[in-house]
Amino acid sequence: MRISRARVGELEVFGIADARPAPVDPMCSYPEVPRAAWAPHRRWLTEDGQFQPDLGCFLVRSPDGVVLIDAGIGPGPVPYLGDARGTLRESFGELGLTFGDVSAVIFTHLHFDHVGWASVPDASGTMQPSFPRARYFVGETEWMFWDRGPVNVMAHHIDAFARIVRPIAEAGLLTVVPDESALIDGFVYCRLPGNTPGHQGVLAISNGQRCLFCADICHCPAQVTEPLWSHRSDVDPAIGRATRQAIFSELADTPTLLAFGHFPRGADLGHVSRAGSGWAWRPLAGD
């Protein structure tokens, strides 16, 4: 499955896997988690015990327009991912849409796998915005983190920011907003720091129903049960742990739908429920 679906009030939500790279040893992604600790979570690994996250984003179709939350890995080839190529354009085609239909692109954060399609090279190699009618949004803390030149961040993220995001800003298409701002009608940023300092979720509300796009506070459903596990991309693991615990505590056993771009399609949209002294992930398909 490459596209998952849910309805939130008048909104149609589509979870789109832009790419599904080769599986890796879970200790590569979660270096502090012993191999044996994965035993209760084998369902989230491949048959041979490897970790294979989707590299996804979300499209929301509303009566007012089409909103893209994060922008995948891009057309590639992406050397860091074995020359992987994103398939977002084909997924738009399956939904009867084109990039010209997008009215807003909202970045949760600016890691390379969330900005890839924001701009693409034209025939002369000059980067051009991929979504010609869209306003692009990013939070202020996140923008400043990358604009100032972050330290202790892997080179492929810095390269993607310079090559893909800067041209959008220089073209005057990127709107930097205060953290926790209301964006377009029905969409609000909420701070979920840890993966990056300015990492934000996007809360969508329609007819009283809510969906929180949680981006990279988790990379695997096992982290709902194991919120102390940190993915190696977390810039501040301690803050990431606190963010997970706070948001699960707030939203467990509520009707708010949660969306995670790195969970496998079919398990990327769901609810958090209380389980013993902790929490469990209940994918929508299994509700």
Ligand SMILES: [Zn+2]
């Ligand atoms: Zn990511």
